[in-house]
Amino acid sequence: MTTAAFEAVGLARSYQLEGVSVDALRGVDLRIEPGEFVAIIGPSGSGKSTLMHLLGCLDRPTAGTLRVNGTDVSTLSDTELAELRNRAVGFVFQSFHLLARTAAVDNVALPLIYRGVPRAERRERARRALESVGLRHRLDHRPSQMSGGEQQRVAIARALVGDPQVVLADEPTGNLDTRNGAEVMAILDRLNAERGVAIVLVTHEPEVAARARRQIQVRDGLIEFDSGTAGGPAEPGGSRTGPAAGEGAGRTGSAEAV
Amino acid sequence: MRAAEAFRMALEALRVNRLRSTLTMLGVIIGVSAVVVLVAVGTGAKNAVESEISGLGSNIILVVPGRLGVGALPTQSRLDLADVAYVRRVVGDPGKVTVSVNSGETVRVGRTEAFVTVVGTDENLPNIFDRPLRRGRYLSETDVDTRRRVAVLGSEVAVKLFGDVDPIGRQMTVSGARFRVVGVYEAVGATFGVARDQEIHVPVTTAQRLLGVTRINGIAVGASGPDQIEPLQQRVVDALAERYPGERFSAVTQTQLLGTIGTVLGMLTGVLAAIAGISLLVGGVGVSNIMLVSVRERTREIGLRKALGARQRDVLAQFLIEAVLLTTIGGVTGILLGVGGALLIAALSPVPAAVTWWSVALAFGVSVAVGVFFGVAPARRAGRLDPVVALRAE
Structure with a gap:
């Protein structure tokens, strides 16, 4: 068996809110292979964002273990965690998170700064990443000079520039109209197919989730449904087309079989 | 990064x-x-x-009666010309000792008058202080010995009394006594508010008679080098204290003045x-x-x-x-x-x-x-x- 991109066992995260302990994730077992295209769906407050943050190494679990490319993140210092984020993961956010007064090419090159890549090489790689999302003509434009769809494509280029194994996309189409949303999804789809980059996207839109090859439904801090790894050990009754939202009842806990 | x-x-x-x-x-x-x-x-x-301060001249020691210091009362001087002769013997180089008797007096030329500082001194002054002459000559030993009524003028006094006219050889009156001008100094500026260009220098013996005194205000000694200043200063003060038991004499040097003022500033x-x-x-x-x-x-x-x-x-x-x-x-x-x-x-x-x-x-x-x-x-x-x-x- 190859090394999983993510391997979570009993993953839990609780927060202290004004003295009250809130369990956002209550023991999730999950394995995502390299090159997968996974959608995590669930209503707001279900814990899907928390799961995303844990997978992206932005946060640490309060219980359970998480391996990213075989590395147990609980053994890593903050600095090593930052380096792991830099190399293994690319982020795409709902609100794009571009530096406002910075040209597209410099926004895209940002992760490479923290990897110590020299300036000329950074710009060259950023240029190629922008070309791969169809923004060759927008290199020196600032975010304010671009449409929302273009801004999100810049963000995708930034996620890709460091050649990560996984791109984590948190509601990537949430701030976009249907046409731009479809365009962004098409790019993610193509990247997954052509480059073999694993894509994990969090969404609450069923039609967006349907474009992924695997759907994982989260509710109340637990995985409620997992359509299973494509071509892998498929779930009993696991469906490539995914569940209609909220229809995963009865398959709760199926993730344990992964 | x-x-x-x-x-x-x-x-x-x-x-x-x-x-x-x-x-x-x-x-x-x-x-x-x-x-x-x-x-x-x-x-x-x-x-x-x-x-x-350093424009005064180099390696100068000023000897005054009494204790010198902030708040010290001016002491009535008891030094006279005999003491100057005594200091000359102590120093061993008579040419390097000079004297001063100071008084503010009115001088007149025709209808023009000016209030100046009359300084009674002697022929050794230029050996110790930097007072270059513009015209004429310094006071001489004979001037002092014979109590001549001659004067060397500070540059401002010369201009004030004589204007553009060359003052050498001309007459003026100091407190009613007639004096002849024999020299004019170059402008040297002020030191501690003492306007040295507003002085007139006359023989010390003449000044004493004019003012009706036998005292002198102070003695200035020139050391032969910077390393001679301190031993010489001590020798002069000790000699005077020996001559007048129970009294104090002070000697200040430029270095000490510089040190004090430097500290304050x-x-x-x-x-x-x-x-x-x-x-x-x-x-x-x-x-x-x-x-x-x-x-x-x-x-x-x-x-x-x-x-x-x-x-x-x-x-x-x-x-x-x-x-x-x-x-x-x-x-x-x-x-x-x-x-x-x-x-x-x-x-x-x-x-x-x-x-x-x-x-x-x-x-x-x-x-x-x-x-x-x-x-x-x-x-x-x-x-x-x-x-x-x-x-x-x-």
């Missing part, structure tokens, strides 16, 4: 917020330029006084610099304040940078360098303004401002240190932000 990147990033951030950066720097600029200018003025004043300069330093500190607080605002404002940016792989120390470095750049650029600007201001003051006003390298180095060092000191807290706060929380910030 490389250091060069961190610098570029910080410069970019300052450029983007140009107005705010400039206003923040202003505090540091004002503080630093104030330090440089005030220290320059203080140092200039000190230099001016010191050059006045140095303290003054220090106080000025400290006051200016306080404004520099206030400028530093402004930098801290702006950096805290900046960190809060850019919380999302910090979250993003962390998500993209910035380590705690990368973020800390970015904000710390920003703060240090603010104060350093402000410091350099302040130094340029301060040096410019000091040169302007020196050129346009009578205050002789002199820029000192140490004040420039200190101002620069302090402004860098202020940046580090006041930048650390905001930068640490930025570095420690939780990326998840920071990304969600509004």
